[in-house]
Amino acid sequence: MATHDFDSTDGIKFLKDFVNKNGGNTGEKCEVARVNGGIRGIVCTHPLKKDEIIMSLPSSLALSLWDPSTKSETPPTATDCAVNFKEWYLDDENRLNTFAPYIGILPTPSEVELDVTPDYYSENEIKMLEFPKIIESINQRNRDIEKSSTTTKLSPSDLKYYTYLVTSRSFNIRLSADDKDSDNVKGVRIMLPFLDLLNHGGKSNAELDILNPEKDDSTFVIRAKRPIQPGKEISLTYGSGGFSSVDLFSSYGFVPSGVEGRDEKNVKVGGRKRRPVTADERTMAKLETEEGYVSPWSTTLEEDVERIKEGAEGRERKILEFRAKMKVAGGWPVGVMDGKMDLKKKEGGGK
Numbered sequence: 625m626a627t628h629d630f631d632s633t634d635g636i637k638f639l640k641d642f643v644n645k646n647g648g649n650t651g652e653k654c655e656v657a658r659v660n661g662g663i664r665g666i667v668c669t670h671p672l673k674k675d676e677i678i679m680s681l682p683s684s685l686a687l688s689l690w691d692p693s694t695k696s697e698t699p700p701t702a703t704d705c706a707v708n709f710k711e712w713y714l715d716d717e718n719r720l721n722t723f724a725p726y727i728g729i730l731p732t733p734s735e736v737e738l739d740v741t742p743d744y745y746s747e748n749e750i751k752m753l754e755f756p757k758i759i760e761s762i763n764q765r766n767r768d769i770e771k772s773s774t775t776t777k778l779s780p781s782d783l784k785y786y787t788y789l790v791t792s793r794s795f796n797i798r799l800s801a802d803d804k805d806s807d808n809v810k811g812v813r814i815m816l817p818f819l820d821l822l823n824h825g826g827k828s829n830a831e832l833d834i835l836n837p838e839k840d841d842s843t844f845v846i847r848a849k850r851p852i853q854p855g856k857e858i859s860l861t862y863g864s865g866g867f868s869s870v871d872l873f874s875s876y877g878f879v880p881s882g883v884e885g886r887d888e889k890n891v892k893v894g895g896r897k898r899r900p901v902t903a904d905e906r907t908m909a910k911l912e913t914e915e916g917y918v919s920p921w922s923t924t925l926e927e928d929v930e931r932i933k934e935g936a937e938g939r940e941r942k943i944l945e946f947r948a949k950m951k952v953a954g955g956w957p958v959g960v961m962d963g964k965m966d967l968k969k970k971e972g973g974g975k
């Protein structure tokens with residue numbers, strides 16, 4: 625059994641008490657711990673069976689970030705939700721007191737500086753990403769922040785922090801799933817205390833489910849997708865498996881080490897088994913068929929990997945890992961997936 629540093633800080637104790645005393649269950653078979661690379665996450669401490677409920681949270685403890693009955697032409701942006709988070713939970717004394725045990729464990733602005741989404745990157749670091757889709761999403765968020773800071777009394781730096789919190793910690797939930805084509809399908813964006821300590825895993829072993837979704841007293845549960853052994857980290861797949869490394873990097877600030885959004889099964893094409901298509905490959909294929917898209921890279925994959933091997937650290941390393949992943953997904957030399965960094969040359973790789 626892998627050993628982990630369990631998190632026995634007061635913050636986590638208060639949060640557990642808050643959840644358990646208010647109808648939730650933080651689980652008897654798991655613990656908050658430092659996992660890969662020292663990040664906080666949740667590990668299994670006792671064997672869990674497939675389909676077993678690991679932890680639960682009543683909907684009364686969820687923090688809604690948007691009123692789904694609001695009539696609006698466009699869906700709320702992350703910054704709209706960030707403004708609501710500030711006004712509804714931090715500025716409202718009653719709610720602030722109620723949710724204090726949860727708010728107390730959220731990363732503070734100074735911690736955010738260390739492990740951030742690319743919204744916090746310098747102009748030069750953003751340029752180094754060399755990836756239009758991600759640069760556009762950073763620019764769009766900055767425009768949303770500027771706009772909101774003129775209509776609210778919030779400073780751009782506060783708004784950036786709250787936007788980071790809601791993008792990296794909220795869950796989008798569909799309210800009516802029965803009729804997929806209906807215009808009436810609405811979603812909510814919510815924060816789920818304690819359950820949001822679960823990290824992302826491409827091959828996640830747990831999933832979020834909602835018991836009695838149609839009722840006011842519904843419950844969010846985390847369920848094991850397969851048996852989980854003690855010592856294993858419990859993880860979710862963020863974004864229902866459809867997220868690419870671009871989505872994960874821009875919304876959560878990490879470059880995943882595994883393969884993202886791989887189709888569950890190999891697909892048979894003309895009697896032959898085809899390699900599963902990943903979310904990263906789909907992203908690159910879509911970009912490359914879009915008119916006017918020019919491969920942006922100024923370095924080769926080998927040059928990026930060489931720089932990583934030479935000891936690039938921090939944000940520079942993340943940027944290089946991101947570039948390497950997207951180059952591979954776009955049909956560059958294969959073999960770098962899953963961190964193996966085996967640079968077998970494939971036809972057609974170029975700058």
Ligand SMILES: C[S@@+](CC[C@H](N)C(=O)[O-])C[C@H]1O[C@@H](n2cnc3c(N)ncnc32)[C@H](O)[C@@H]1O
Nearest residue numbers: 663664665792793820821822823824876877878
């Ligand atoms: C919903 S929170 C998960 C809990 C978080 N680790 C904590 O300590 O509160 C999402 C954040 O966790 C980190 N994270 C989640 N999954 C990760 C992964 N697979 N690799 C690296 N960081 C991850 C990222 O910083 C991300 O923005």
